[in-house]
Amino acid sequence: MHRIGIGTGLRIAVASLLLLAGLVGAGLGVAAQTATPAAGGDPVGAWLVRETLPPPGVEPPLAFVLSFFADGNAVATAFSDGGTMQGVWVRDNDGAVTFTLVGPGRGGTGIAPDTVVRYRATIEVAGDGFAGGYTVETLDGDLENPGFTYSGPLGGERIEVQGPDPVALQVADRVRAGATPGP
Numbered sequence: 275m276h277r278i279g280i281g282t283g284l285r286i287a288v289a290s291l292l293l294l295a296g297l298v299g300a301g302l303g304v305a306a307q308t309a310t311p312a313a314g315g316d317p318v319g320a321w322l323v324r325e326t327l328p329p330p331g332v333e334p335p336l337a338f339v340l341s342f343f344a345d346g347n348a349v350a351t352a353f354s355d356g357g358t359m360q361g362v363w364v365r366d367n368d369g370a371v372t373f374t375l376v377g378p379g380r381g382g383t384g385i386a387p388d389t390v391v392r393y394r395a396t397i398e399v400a401g402d403g404f405a406g407g408y409t410v411e412t413l414d415g416d417l418e419n420p421g422f423t424y425s426g427p428l429g430g431e432r433i434e435v436q437g438p439d440p441v442a443l444q445v446a447d448r449v450r451a452g453a454t455p456g457p
Contacts, residue, residue: 315399317342317363317371321430323350326405328426340430348373350393359393371404372396389413389421395428402432 320341325332340350342363350359359377366372375393390413397406408428411420 315369315371315401315404316365317397317399317404318344320433321404322433323428323430325408326427326429337428339433342371342373348375350375350377357391359391361393370396370398370406392420397428397430402434404430 320339323337323340325337336353338350338352338359340348342348346362346364348361348363350361351357352359357377359375361373361375363371363373373395377391378389391410392413393408393410395406395408397404406428407425409423409425411423413420
């Protein structure tokens, strides 16, 4: 078995992270241009979504990360169980955004694992935030007959691009210059 020394392993890790950061950064460069809301409050971009009036005993109020894409698709990942929901969104003539997400029930909280969860909402987007109302419901196999239904208010804040700490850039410069990363 070949062992990699700590210095070599650290160089590989840093180089891998730099490569990943470069690839992600290249993708963000394109996405960041379309993520800025246009006049009228387009939702395109990524959002932290909170239920602003959760039911008694339900925590945390931070519900999920939601991404709206320019082509009308949407994806959300829940904080509570990591479940993913996918769906679509449209903007009406008054500027309100309506979206529908669906995903598999993941058990827990009384939801059967073979149940579909549907999340419907209408929001008003203003700059880096939004507010509106939602309905979440569990559906049986035909996707038409809701079992459990709950409605409430929600709000969201836009996720902004944030660069790394300056020390990360210093390490990157040292690696590019052929130095061994370290203190």
